[in-house]
Amino acid sequence: MNGPFSQLGDQLGGIWKQLGVNQRVSLVLATLIVVGGLAGMMLWSSRVNYALLYGRLDDAEAAKVIVVLNESKTPYRTGANGSILVPADKVHTLRMQLASRGIPRGEGVGFEIFDKPNFGISDFVQRANYSRAVQGELARTISQLDEIEGARVMIVMPENRLLTDNTRRATASVFVKLKPHAQLPASAVNSIRFLVANAVEGLQANFVSVVDNHGNVLSENNENDSIGGLS
Template sequence: MAVATQPSMVAQLQNFGQLTNSQKIGLIVAVAAIVALFSGGYLWYQTPTYQILYTNLSDKDGGAVINALGTMNVPFKTEGTSVIKVPMDKVYEVRLKLAAQGIPKGNVGFDLLDNQKLGVSQFVEQVNYQRALEGELTRTIEAVSAVQGARVHLAIPRPSVFLRDQQKPSASVFLNLGGGKRLDPAQVSGIVHLVSSSVPDLPTQNITVVDQNGNLLVASDAAGGKAGLDPTQIDYLHQIETSVVKRIETIIAPLVGANNVRAQVTADLDFAQTEQTAETYKPNAVPQEVAIRSLQSSDSGSGAGVSASGVPGALSN
C-alpha cells in the first residue's frame, strides 16, 4: 500500500522556482493580502471602541478632566474643543472616579458661599455673592433646550446714601446656541425677565442679550443705536436678512453651483417714528368756491318813534 507523504520544503521551493514571473508575483501579492487582512482584523479587534465621556465642557473643566485621565492612565480622544471620549468599557468607572474628585466643577453657584471663611471683608463678600448669582443664572439659562452654553455678567453698583445718586444694576447675557438653533422672541423675553426678577432693582431695559455670532437679541435702552429694538422688530430684521440672502443665492447658484455660494446680509432698518401736525387751507382758485374763514353781519334801521304822553306816573305811560 502506498503512503502519501507531504512534499519537502526543498520540493516546494523547486515547484515555486518553476513558476513564471507573473505567477510568482500573483502568489506573493495574494499571500501579502491575506497577511494584511488578518493583521488589520486583529488590530481592529484589539482597538477599543470610544464613547463620549463629557460634552460642552469649559476650558478649565476640560483641562482638569484631561489631567485626571492622564493620572489614571486612561486613554482618551478629543473632538473639537468640548468633547472627550474614553473606551466604552471605562466610561462609568471613570465618571465615578472623577465625580469623587469633584471633576468637572461646572459653574459656581451659591455653593461658593458655603466655603466662605469667617472674617472676610465686605468687598470680598459682595464679589463672592455676585459670582454665585451669576453662576446660578448661568445654570438656569443653560437648562433651556436651545442653549448650549451661557455666560452672565452683572454690574451691581454700590449703594449710595444720596437718593439722586442711586444707580440701577445692569446685566449682559451671552448665549451659545448649538446646532444652528434660534430663540424665538418669547424665549428671549423669558430669559430677560428671568434675569430681571433674580437681581434686585434690575429693570428689563438694562439687560443686553447676544448670541455666539454677536447678533443682538435684545439690548438695553442705554446702548444707543439699535438699543430700542424690541423682539418683534429684531425678528422682522432677521426676516429681511434671510429673504435677501435667499434671493442672492437663488441668482448666483445657477452660475457657480448650489454648494459654491454663501451669502451674508446685515440689514440696517430705521424704526424711528415721527409725529407731525399740519394745518392746510384751501386756496381760492375758483372765486365761487371761496372758503369762508369768518363771517360778520350787522343790521341798522331808521324811523319816527312814538313819544310818551299823559300824566307822569300813570299806568297809561
C-alpha cells in the first residue's frame, strides 16, 4: 500500500516528465536561488556584530579586560591602538561588570569617540565630543599614578573664549579615587594640575581643583606653593 509521501513523489515525478528542457533548467535554477537565499539569510542572521568595548588601552589594562572576557566566555576581537571589540549587545553589560572590578583604571571615553566618522554633525557637537575625549584621556593618564585607583576630569570652558573677564575663565575639577591607605603627595597634586592645565587651551593650573574620594580638597594646600609657577 502506497503511503502519502509515495503518492506525492509519483505526482511530482509525473509533473517533471511533462516539463520541457528549458522549464526543467528554470525550475532547478529557481530552486537553487531560493535555497541559496535562505542559506545566506541564516548565515547573516547568525553573524556576530562586534562593537568597541574600550579603545586606547595599554597592554596591562587590555590584559585585565581580556582575562574577564575569558572568564565569562565572551567572544572578543582585538584591534589597533589597544582596542577591544565584543558583541554589540553585550557592550553595556560588560562595561558595568568591568567597572565594578575597577577595570580599566582610567575612566571615561577617550579619543576613540572619533574612531567612527560622524558626518553632518554640528560644530557644537564636535566641540563637545572633543571636550569629552580630552577629559577621558586625562582621567586615564592620571589613573596611572601609583596612589590612584581611578579618576574623573571635568572641564568648564567659557562660552566666549575671546572674553578675558576673570569671571569667565576656564576651570577644571579632578576627582581621584585613592587606593586603600594611600595618600597623594603635594608634588603629585601639582603634577595633576599642571597636566590638566597644559592639555586645555586657556586654562591655568591654579584654576584646577583636585578632590579625593574622602572629600578632601587636595589642591587647597597647594594654592600658595609652587603651583603659582605652573600657570
